[in-house]
Amino acid sequence: MPLNAANAAREILTGLHDVMARRGSAQGKLDHVVDLIAEAMKSEVCSIYLLRDNALELFATHGLRKEAVHVTRLQLSQGLVGTIAAEGRVLNLAEASSHPAFAYRPETGEESFHSFAGVPIIRRENVIGVLAVQHADARGYQDVEIEALQTVAMVLAELIAGARLVDGSDRRRARDGMVRLAGLKLVSGMARGTAVFHQPRVVVEHTVAEDTELERARVYAAFRKMREQIEHMTREAEFGTVGEHQEILETYKMFAYDEGWSRRINAAIDSGLTAEAAIERVQQRTRARMQEIDDPLLKERMHDLEDLANRLLRIVSGRMGTAAQTGLQRDAVLIARNMGPAELLEYDRRRLKAVVLEEGSLTSHMVIVARAIGVPVLGRITDIRHTANEGDTILVDGDQGSLVVRPTSQVTASFEGRMAMSQRRRAEFATIRGAPATTKDGRRCTLMVNAGLAEDSAQLEAVGADGIGLFRTEFQFLVSATLPGRDSQLRLYRQVLDAAGDKPVIFRTVDIGGDKALPYLADEKDEAENPAMGWRALRLSLSRSTLMKAQARALIEATDRRVLRVMFPMISEPWEYEEARALFEEQLAWARDNRRIQPSRVEFGAMLEVPGLAEMLDVLLPRVDFLSIGTNDLTQFLFAADRADPRLAQRYDWLSPAILRFLRRVAREATAAGVPVRVCGEMGGRPLEAMALIGVGIDNFSITPAAVGPVKAMIRSLDAGAVRTRMEQLLARPPRDMRKALTDWAKRQGVVLG
Structure with a gap:
């Protein structure tokens, strides 16, 4: 075959154009096509398989036995051709029989051919057939040859569809009746709207x-x-x-x-x-x-x-005429295979109620933007674009990670009832928004929020939070194509502090590495099987001191005569904290010597996520101004259980006596040393778990903004002294089901758990 793919493809396409322009049957045209491709590629065999009745049928061939045409049939995933169709990918084999999916069909007479190359024939993102070539010699096909085959397959798709030779080349697999689907929770929230396809x-x-x-x-x-x-x-x-x-x-x-x-x-x-x-x-x-x-x-x-x-x-x-450009006429649930952030910004926020994606991920740029503007998002909803029709009613439950297409009136009424209840609860929480999080017996708790976007600061007043207890500075690094410079970081930090006003903001230094890989840090990707325990967070930052120095200078200058509160993540031993603090103090000294703007005061904190650090609290506590417990990582390390593994997600409970005893011990040591201790993580954002934390001596929380109202309502209905007494009893003789024991006690005491 010629080494120039463009020339080879052009030669075939010119011939295809002539074939398609002729009169004659579709079968006759395809017979001409395989001859044409075989001649242009100097191939002994060229075959076209088409998807008919959910099987791949040999429809035309040059080089195989003609009597096998319309006789040889392969199921999806059966043989090399079935594998290509099922997976939608190319196979390029010097020796076809060596592939595990190889299946010999004697009626074709293909035993004398060794090499094999096949590409899917795709129309409207669906595989409708396979184009394959074979040679007697055992040799791999060049990339230019594969490129030519793929180009030809694309043109063939139109000829095949136009002749209606395959199953549903123009079909729509929409269903009638109600359908429930489950997916991945990307942005929480509940919404109802009509299905609108983002991009026909x-x-x-x-x-x-x-x-x-x-x-x-x-x-x-x-x-x-x-x-x-x-x-x-x-x-x-x-x-x-x-x-x-x-x-x-x-x-x-x-x-x-x-x-x-x-x-x-x-x-x-x-x-x-x-x-x-x-x-x-x-x-x-x-x-x-x-x-x-x-x-x-x-x-x-x-x-x-x-x-x-x-x-x-x-x-x-x-x-x-995209949905954004033609305008949303009513409340809409947007459906897409995937979306970019810029396209999301084109939509009318008043009409856009939710987004449903066939793909999507928690690290998606679009998801970060959607979270900032408060639009619920579900991802990994398989085949949603074929399940739903334009205009169908869709109920989205972003809290549960599910949706209903074409709901019955009964299901709709139940959903709307839950939405109304949720709205009433939010209204109730709004009435206590400005009230302090104080228990019935006068114990003052602090409720701060976790944040990662500049816009999150604006939510402090809206939810009645006491400040930002964890600002994840790595978000800026994760969404940037290049390493954010000092000036870029400075602008972000200053914007966050200005929006927060006189409320405190605690900045966590970058927690990147491990499973938060950045392509522009070449040696930073952790190939270990347990990236959460790998080269990440403070470990990585200390090894890249210039990265941490730039962040330190940006934080120092952004604070501008205010209090700078900074904490270091993933500390395993006190010397890591000392080294990180020393680096910041060097930058403070540099700012003083160069008469730069400085903070009025600096408070340094440590994050306790690695259980081993608890054994060194007597050394660490005298040197820190506050201690934050990262319960998400801490729990998986204590139980040696990957929190991302769905098989383990429900197996280890935050209300396990082992965790609660561990946290009680840390709280007691910190209190004795006069160091405030705060829980940062999902555990503190659940009313029952937060009640248990108060019971072991932890009164400060940093949680998601949506959790502030429910947790504050729980605190204001709670007697802190009573729950501490009860926790001591339960931890002395742990029940088989700690969660049930605490729930029963809370109900008897009239504690509001939501």
Whole structure:
């Protein structure tokens, strides 16, 4: 075969154009097509398998026995062809029989052929067949050969669909009746709305170009228009000019100007494709690469590129009628395979009630933005775009990670009842928003919030929180395409402090590494099986002192004569705390010597997440101003249980006597040393667990904003002395079910648990 993929593909496409223009049956045309491909690729065999009646049928062949046509059938995942169709990916084998999925079909006469290459034939994101070539020699196929096959397969898809040769090439797999689906909780909240498809697919109707230069000019014009749109969105973003959202949009813009991407589209046009088909061709390649990527952050970068490809396709085709641009006419639940952050910002916030994704992840840029604007999001809802019809009613329960499509009147009434109850509860919490979190017997507790976005500071007054007990500075690093500089960090920290006013903000230094891999820190990715216990957080920061110095200077200058409160994560031994504090004190000294703006006071804290640190509290406590307990990591370390493993999610309870005894011991030592202790994590955000924590001597919490109201209501209905007495009794003789014992006691005492 020629080594130039564009020339080979162009030669085949020119022949295909002639074949499609002739009169004759679809079968006759496909018979011509396989001969054409085999000749152009100098291949002994070329075969086309089509999906019919849920099986792959040999529909046309050059080189295999003709009597096998319409006789040989393979189930999805059966044999090499079935594997390609089931997984939607390419197979390139020098020796076909060596592959574990190889299945010999004697009626085809293929025993004399060794090498095999096959590509899926895809239409509207669905595999409708397989195009395969075989050679007698055992040899691997070059990348340019595979590229040519994929380009030809794309054009074949239109011929096949137009002739209605496959199952439902234009079908819609929507169902009638109510359907319940479960997925991944990305942003909590409940919502009801009608299904709106974020981005109706642009169907590429013409694939073979008449004039290559004209198609290239269309793509150049579309690129210019797309870049103008991105620049406009970056300038006009409602989030302002600083913070994580600006970093996200800058990353998005970086892809819009990526020359490698435009070169690949140009190369596809060179092969003879129209502008639309070329963009779709490169998009298919991107999707195939995404299937091979395990790193969630790199996958997110690929999703941004997919988002831009869809935008470019709409521009070049002149079909700009997305749901955002045509406007939402009523309360909507937006449905998409995936979304980029910029497209989410285009929607009317008054009408957008929820987003449902077939994919999506907790580290997604879009999810970070959705959380900031308060839109519930569910991800990993398999096949939602085929289950729901445009205009269907959808009930989204972001708290439970589920949804209902086309609910019955009874289900709708129940859902609306729960929504109304939730709204009443929020109204009740609003009445105590300004009241202190004080127990019935006068014990004052503090309720602070965990935050990671600049906009989170604005929620302090809205929920009645006492401050920010944990500001996750790593969010800015996770959504940025490059390492955030000192000035970028300074602007973010200053914005957070200004928004918080006179309420305290505790900044946690960056907790990156392990499972929070950053592509721009080349040696930072932890390949260990237990990344949470790997090279992350303070361990990584101390090894990269310039990173930590830049953050220290940014925090010092941003504080601007206010109190700077900073804490260090993942401390295992006191010397790590001492080294981190010394680094900050060096930067404070530098600021003094250079007459820079300084904090009025600095408070240093440590996070207790590693159980071993509890054995060294007598050494650590005299040196810290406060202690924060990170219950999420601490629990998984105490139980040696990965909190991300669904098999273990419900197995180890926060109300285990082992955890409560551990926390009681830490609280007693900290109190004796005169050091305030606070729980940061999900444990403190649950009323029953928070009640137990008060029972072991912990009165300070940093929790999600949504949890402040329920926990405050619990505190104001609680007798702190009574719960401490009861906890001492239960921990002395632990019951089999601590959760039930505490729940029963709370009910008898009239404690509000929500």
